[in-house]
Amino acid sequence: MRSPAAAAALLLLCAPGAFARSTGISAVGRDVVVKEKVPGRIVAVASDVAIESAVAGDVVVWGGDVSFGPRGSVAGNLVVFGGSIHGVPGRPLPVAGSVSTPGTLLQLYLAEMRRAPWEAGVSSRVVWGFRLLALAAWLAATVALLYFFGSPLARAADRADADWTGALLAGALGVLTMFLAAAAALTLLPPALAVPIALTLGAAAVAAKVFGMGALFLLVGQKLLESFSPGRRPAALALGFAVLGGISLLPVAGAIAWSAASVVAVGVAFVSRFGVPRMRVSLA
Secondary structure: OOOHHHHHHHHHHOHHHHOOOOOOEEEEOOOEEEOOOEOOOEEEEOOOEEEOOEEOOOEEEEOOOEEEOOOOEEOOOEEEEOOOEEOOOOOOOOEOOOEEOOOOHHHHHHHHHHOOOOOOOOOOHHHHHHHHHHHHHHHHHHHHHHHHOHHHHHHHHHHHHHOHHHHHHHHHHHHHHHHHHHHHHHHHOOHHHHHHHHHHHHHHHHHHHHHHHHHHHHHHHHHHHOOOOHHHHHHHHHHHHHHHHHHHOOOOHHHHHHHHHHHHHHHHHHHOOOOOOOOOOOOO
16 A cells, blocks of 8 residues: 555654665655665665665665565665565575564564663664654544543543542552453453453553543643643643653653553543543532
């Protein structure tokens, strides 16, 4: 599939290094034929790449095929989205690094995430690209929440500010309960019942986390701006997202902080009942 969204995703994946090496090749919508040695990396969108000589860096192709000639080789990694790889018949692929296609991209990402932070090459471009894509998705989701559910989000943020320890406890218990319930359903119930129950619990957990994280972004931004005015909510949301998102990119500590925030977010959503106002009944 050759679409603008796919092209944008690839450019984001390659952002950390795409502009740092002027000796590489970048192409959008035009085929690339490598006849001389390339000292950098090759990035191609909606293009086929024919490698007839040596490439010193990575080769990343979205929406195109990659073919090798008798003298073609890649010293880095080969990543192909939505295309196929054609080598020289009877010879292994001349790729020194890893070879990734849509079927193996998840395994590549999980393998990178399992590596210790002090190992060489742990901050690969693929992992950084995934992190940036995830943060972009979080920003889009929270902006949509603020636009459509500004008042419930603000009420949830106020509840988190009033009792964040309770939100943390509720989040931990909520996550544990939903996990155990889903595991029990998949183990004890027939598939016709277990799968819908597990999917429903998973959807509830995702909804609670997304809503709660939006409330946390808003709360952090409001604290830093020292303003709870409705008119400044967009600025507060952006500032809170920038702070927590920036912390999440830190090695080791970022993952721990984001995980803790996720647990608190689930608790915020549950404790505040997704920002539903509490009805008070006054007795005469």
